[in-house]
Amino acid sequence: xxxxxxxxxxxxxxxxxxxxxxxxxxxxxxxxxxxxxxxxxxxxxxxxxxxxxxxxxxxxxxxxxxxxxxxxxxxxxxxxxxxxxxxxxxxxxxxxxxxxxxxxxxxxxxxxxxxxxxxxxxxxxxxxxxxxxxxxxxxxxxxxxxxxxxxxxxxxxxxxxxxxxxxxxxxxxxxxxxxxxxxxxxxxxxxxxxxxxxxxxxxxxxxxxxxxxxxxxxxxxxxxxxxxxxxxxxxxxxxxxxxxxxxxxxxxxxxxxxxxxxxxxxxxxxxxxxxxxxxxxxxxxxxxxxxxxxxxxxxxxxxxxxxxxxxxxxxxxxxxxxxxxxxxxxxxxxx
Amino acid sequence: xxxxxxxxxxxxxxxxxxxxxxxxxxxxxxxxxxxxxxxxxxxxxxxxxxxxxxxxxxxxxxxxxxxxxxxxxxxxxxxxxxxxxxxxxxxxxxxxxxxxxxxxxxxxxxxxxxxxxxxxxxxxxxxxxxxxxxxxxxxxxxxxxxxxxxxxxxxxxxxxxxxxxxxxxxxxxxxxxxxxxxxxxxxxxxxxxxxxxxxxxxxxxxxxxxxxxxxxxxxxxxxxxxxxxxxxxxxxxxxxxxxxxxxxxxxxxxxxxxxxxxxxxxxxxxxxxxxxxxxxxxxxxxxxxxxxxxxxxxxxxxxxxxxxxxxxxxxxxxxxxxxxxxxxxxxxxxx
Ligand SMILES: [Zn+2]
Ligand SMILES: [Zn+2]
Numbered sequence: 250x251x252x253x254x255x256x257x258x259x260x261x262x263x264x265x266x267x268x269x270x271x272x273x274x275x276x277x278x279x280x281x282x283x284x285x286x287x288x289x290x291x292x293x294x295x296x297x298x299x300x301x302x303x304x305x306x307x308x309x310x311x312x313x314x315x316x317x318x319x320x321x322x323x324x325x326x327x328x329x330x331x332x333x334x335x336x337x338x339x340x341x342x343x344x345x346x347x348x349x350x351x352x353x354x355x356x357x358x359x360x361x362x363x364x365x366x367x368x369x370x371x372x373x374x375x376x377x378x379x380x381x382x383x384x385x386x387x388x389x390x391x392x393x394x395x396x397x398x399x400x401x402x403x404x405x406x407x408x409x410x411x412x413x414x415x416x417x418x419x420x421x422x423x424x425x426x427x428x429x430x431x432x433x434x435x436x437x438x439x440x441x442x443x444x445x446x447x448x449x450x451x452x453x454x455x456x457x458x459x460x461x462x463x464x465x466x467x468x469x470x471x472x473x474x475x476x477x478x479x480x481x482x483x484x485x486x487x488x489x490x491x492x493x494x495x496x497x498x499x500x501x502x503x504x505x506x507x508x509x510x511x512x513x514x515x516x517x518x519x520x521x522x523x524x525x526x527x528x529x530x531x532x533x534x535x536x537x538x539x540x541x542x543x544x545x546x547x548x549x550x551x552x553x554x555x556x557x558x559x560x561x562x563x564x565x566x567x568x569x570x571x572x573x574x575x576x577x578x579x580x581x582x583x584x
Numbered sequence: 585x586x587x588x589x590x591x592x593x594x595x596x597x598x599x600x601x602x603x604x605x606x607x608x609x610x611x612x613x614x615x616x617x618x619x620x621x622x623x624x625x626x627x628x629x630x631x632x633x634x635x636x637x638x639x640x641x642x643x644x645x646x647x648x649x650x651x652x653x654x655x656x657x658x659x660x661x662x663x664x665x666x667x668x669x670x671x672x673x674x675x676x677x678x679x680x681x682x683x684x685x686x687x688x689x690x691x692x693x694x695x696x697x698x699x700x701x702x703x704x705x706x707x708x709x710x711x712x713x714x715x716x717x718x719x720x721x722x723x724x725x726x727x728x729x730x731x732x733x734x735x736x737x738x739x740x741x742x743x744x745x746x747x748x749x750x751x752x753x754x755x756x757x758x759x760x761x762x763x764x765x766x767x768x769x770x771x772x773x774x775x776x777x778x779x780x781x782x783x784x785x786x787x788x789x790x791x792x793x794x795x796x797x798x799x800x801x802x803x804x805x806x807x808x809x810x811x812x813x814x815x816x817x818x819x820x821x822x823x824x825x826x827x828x829x830x831x832x833x834x835x836x837x838x839x840x841x842x843x844x845x846x847x848x849x850x851x852x853x854x855x856x857x858x859x860x861x862x863x864x865x866x867x868x869x870x871x872x873x874x875x876x877x878x879x880x881x882x883x884x885x886x887x888x889x890x891x892x893x894x895x896x897x898x899x900x901x902x903x904x905x906x907x908x909x910x911x912x913x914x915x916x917x918x919x
Contacts, residue, residue, distance in 0.1 A: 267602060269669070270657070322605070327604065328606070335694040335805060335806060336671040336693055338693040339740065341674065346800075346802075348802050355807070358670060359671065361670065408674065448675075466686070467682050469670060471672070471679075471683070472671075472675070472690070
């Protein structure tokens with residue numbers, strides 16, 4: 250399968266994150282990609298599609314913030330990575346604020362996603378990789394894979410979080426629509442709910458968002474991904490959340506996935522975008538499902554059976570030593 | 585002036601906080617109170633007024649969370665203090681969540697206010713000190729002082745933050761109303777906006793909230809305290825925010841304060857509750873106003889000139905070595 254990756258996606262290298270109440274080394278590190286690159290035979294660098302496809306998804310003020318955040322941090326005399334510490338949880342509204350700490354809070358929802366010197370560059374090129382995979386599929390490939398890092402599904406139109414800065418799958422879906430696709434289905438099979446993707450398309454009737462993920466009552470991102478979230482306005486019914494308990498194995502996972510695939514068939518999609526995270530793997534250090542490496546092939550086969558042009562975008566997966574094997578097993582199912 | 589303090593207010597002792605992107609020692613420590621206690625001649629322990637006056641301000645689910653958070657943290661196998669790391673910034677709604685990290689996010693708005701083993705005990709007794717000062721004033725004292733720690737003005741009906749867990753000034757105001765006062769004015773003269781107090785009374789016509797504070801465009805809590813926030817519903821017009829720039833000295837401060845005092849006169853208050861923070865002091869390490877120790881006496885005198893029964897509650901102040909002198913200078917203005 251044609252696979253896209255740009256070496257500048259390695260530039261993003263935050264040092265520490267706040268996780269489960271401790272200040273710990275950043276889990277979403279470049280070693281993840283190195284393991285996948287070893288497992289794949291060949292990757293292509295994307296061409297540069299520019300800012301326009303990113304602007305279809307993210308608000309201008311957010312993109313300005315994202316590009317300027319680390320320089321402003323340094324200008325404010327701070328060391329290390331730009332970190333928020335306060336958030337407008339109650340009564341968020343547009344405000345013109347004049348301090349980097351305030352903007353970090355205004356444009357994020359967690360303390361786990363610091364902005365380092367190379368963050369913008371890596372996020373930009375991850376989005377370009379998603380666009381290159383989309384272009385390949387629009388040009389006739391059955392499926393293509395964007396090895397995105399940083400991942401994207403937790404960030405919304407104007408907020409970052411969950412290691413995500415630009416929503417790569419949303420950029421891909423919007424590019425497909427701009428190229429003439431009428432009904433795009435996004436299937437998110439990362440362990441965690443893709444709250445950013447859901448928010449971006451929540452009121453859209455032309456994009457179906459289906460997510461199979463760990464129950465947010467026990468797992469990040471906690472505040473989104475509950476079964477009673479269905480979309481709103483023209484998007485009513487075009488969001489489908491299928492939360493599953495910790496410990497879920499292939500049998501239970503497949504049952505939920507089949508429900509999601511049926512919804513995609515009913516929707517009449519003419520394009521499929523898959524947010525693939527390998528943190529559903531039994532050995533993942535921050536997740537609690539029980540999938541094995543070999544399970545990813547039949548999962549991918551049942552998705553391939555939708556028989557839709559398919560862009561696959563990398564999301565999470567933190568069992569670094571097994572990541573390449575898990576990705577390869579998944580891609581093999583389209584083979 | 586009669587002053588209330590309970591030794592159990594020392595129990596609250598978090599180790600670290602996330603501030604300006606660094607994990608640093610907790611600024612709101614017991615040394616603050618020790619410095620004030622040395623400067624005051626005599627303090628009284630409050631009696632125990634129980635939970636009812638606290639329940640008038642805070643929601644039951646929040647109070648249950650607050651009491652159980654640290655034991656749940658330990659039960660989850662965690663070390664140190666209970667810290668949130670993700671917040672429901674977009675679309676906060678009531679959710680039944682089953683993980684301490686989720687509840688920490690649901691019931692807070694920053695990463696600077698960890699819950700330690702002694703937090704509940706100290707917050708409870710700080711509120712009792714506020715109630716004892718209120719009782720003294722209702723019984724005929726001209727003014728009384730509650731040396732509250734932890735402070736209270738940043739926490740709302742169902743959220744903590746800004747080193748605050750129980751909103752002591754709101755507990756005092758509600759106790760005064762329960763005892764028969766009809767129109768209570770709250771004057772907040774901490775360096776930081778009292779967002780929790782504002783939220784608690786935002787739709788109330790019987791409680792006026794007036795705050796003189798650093799412009800939230802540059803200073804914590806960033807997302808509240810802007811001049812266009814006036815209250816809503818029956819509380820429309822009963823919130824008055826007077827933000828001031830960094831570097832404000834006594835002359836500029838007094839001009840804003842006079843505007844606030846005029847609003848309190850116009851409101852026809854029969855009771856005054858003052859949130860006093862000494863972080864307006866020029867030497868405060870996390871704040872940027874230019875008040876001197878001697879300035880606190882004329883400030884207090886102009887407040888005393890309202891000639892209202894007055895409960896004073898301690899909020900912030902982080903220039904620890906000067907804190908006792910600043911508090912004593914303020915209380916002298918009522919003498
Ligand atoms: Zn994930
Ligand atoms: Zn303060």
